[in-house]
Amino acid sequence: MLNYTHDIPTKVYFGKGSITHLEEALRQFGTNVLLGYGGGSIKKIGLYNEIMKILNDGGFRVTELSGIEPNPRIESVAKGVELCKENKIDVVLAVGGGSTIDCCKAICSGYYYEGDDLWYMVKHVKGPKKSLPLVDILTISATGSDFDGGGVITNLETNEKLGASFTYPSVSILDPTYTFSVSAYQTAAGSADIMSHIMEGYFSRTEDSELADGIAETILKTVIRNLPIALKEPDNYSARANLMHCESVACSGIPEYGKQSTGWSCHAMEHELSAYYDITHGVGLAILTPRWMRYILKKDPSCEWRFVRFAKNVWGLEGNDEHELALSGIAILEKFFKDNGIPMTLGELNIDETHFRAMADHACEGGRLANAFVPLESDDVMEIYKDCL
Ligand code: NZQ
Ligand code: ZN
Numbered sequence: 001m002l003n004y005t006h007d008i009p010t011k012v013y014f015g016k017g018s019i020t021h022l023e024e025a026l027r028q029f030g031t032n033v034l035l036g037y038g039g040g041s042i043k044k045i046g047l048y049n050e051i052m053k054i055l056n057d058g059g060f061r062v063t064e065l066s067g068i069e070p071n072p073r074i075e076s077v078a079k080g081v082e083l084c085k086e087n088k089i090d091v092v093l094a095v096g097g098g099s100t101i102d103c104c105k106a107i108c109s110g111y112y113y114e115g116d117d118l119w120y121m122v123k124h125v126k127g128p129k130k131s132l133p134l135v136d137i138l139t140i141s142a143t144g145s146d147f148d149g150g151g152v153i154t155n156l157e158t159n160e161k162l163g164a165s166f167t168y169p170s171v172s173i174l175d176p177t178y179t180f181s182v183s184a185y186q187t188a189a190g191s192a193d194i195m196s197h198i199m200e201g202y203f204s205r206t207e208d209s210e211l212a213d214g215i216a217e218t219i220l221k222t223v224i225r226n227l228p229i230a231l232k233e234p235d236n237y238s239a240r241a242n243l244m245h246c247e248s249v250a251c252s253g254i255p256e257y258g259k260q261s262t263g264w265s266c267h268a269m270e271h272e273l274s275a276y277y278d279i280t281h282g283v284g285l286a287i288l289t290p291r292w293m294r295y296i297l298k299k300d301p302s303c304e305w306r307f308v309r310f311a312k313n314v315w316g317l318e319g320n321d322e323h324e325l326a327l328s329g330i331a332i333l334e335k336f337f338k339d340n341g342i343p344m345t346l347g348e349l350n351i352d353e354t355h356f357r358a359m360a361d362h363a364c365e366g367g368r369l370a371n372a373f374v375p376l377e378s379d380d381v382m383e384i385y386k387d388c389l
Contacts, residue, residue: 176241
């Protein structure tokens with residue numbers, strides 16, 4: 001087991017009615033609030049009015065940044081930074097999914113960025129020293145942005161979608177009832193993202209970080225059990241709460257503590273798909289993951305033991321032929337995604353080979369996947385993309 005550092009400064013209020021903590025969460029930082037949200041789902045579910053009542057009654061001054069896109073754009077970050085400067089904002093309140101929270105994280109860091117090119121900050125600044133405080137209310141279970149310090153920003157002009165360290169939220173409010181309205185497609189995609197965050201770290205060379213592997217397997221089993229329930233009964237509190245609990249822990253680093261880092265190959269490959277085709281992150285991951293698994297298992301059979309463990313401990317499969325077992329674990333994962341309504345080929349998303357070479361080169365730029373669980377080069381990634389067609 002390797003050394004690790006636990007350093008997550010976010011205070012989380014989890015559960016029905018947690019919005020009662022919003023006022024105190026904001027007031028500790030001041031009364032000038034930037035409210036960031038997406039394309040309007042928070043208005044449809046009445047959350048916007050609920051928040052505005054709390055803020056108006058509490059004497060807060062609110063500036064709004066609406067229309068933050070899924071796969072948030074650098075232009076929205078720039079607009080947010082400008083609004084914060086113009087209005088002398090004390091604290092940013094992000095209400096929505098990973099896209100809104102990520103955009104607001106970049107705004108918080110961009111506020112103190114001294115250069116004039118915010119894309120340069122996303123690309124090159126590793127962990128800005130100072131950021132505005134961020135409070136968030138999560139409305140979809142997927143990314144874990146509420147409990148990590150990273151954010152992913154897209155530049156459609158350069159076809160780049162890049163993850164960066166910005167800032168951790170100071171306070172995250174996680175009320176599963178806000179996710180009742182999430183569509184079946186986004187619920188399934190979000191669950192695939194949660195599972196991917198686990199699988200990216202689970203497939204590691206380290207064999208003896210037992211708690212980390214146990215947490216990872218439990219999260220996978222919890223999502224596998226609760227996603228079909230949430231799809232059938234969108235307002236099933238227990239199912240939504242379990243998915244939300246999983247999403248928050250899955251990307252926090254905790255399920256990887258003590259383990260050798262793995263490169264997060266599927267995320268590197270997926271961010272290219274989103275950068276070129278603006279697709280839903282979780283859908284891209286669901287398509288890539290089983291293909292990546294089959295490819296690396298063939299490329300380096302010494303990793304088979306991990307796949308056997310995955311088949312047994314996550315899916316409850318049994319058998320004496322270890323290779324068959326490994327393949328069955330992958331097949332059942334693919335079927336699970338399909339059965340839950342996720343399109344499982346790039347063709348279904350109208351993606352063809354046109355940009356595969358550029359995407360593969362970029363995913364591997366600077367040897368990014370050279371130390372992955374199974375190291376990958378551009379030609380490997382090309383093969384995986386082609387297999388997804
Ligand atoms: O924009 P609105 O109207 O709010 O609609 C959103 C959006 O269309 C909708 N939605 C959210 N909550 C809803 C709802 N619809 C109905 N009811 C609700 N309660 O869902 C759609 C998707 O929202 P988005 O925020 O894009 O989803 P998600 O949370 O999956 O975020 C995806 C983004 O996060 C990045 C992804 O790459 C992508 O850009 N990631 C961030 C990570 C992080 N910060 O740690 C890690 C991840 O691996 C990921 O890369
Ligand atoms: Zn992800």
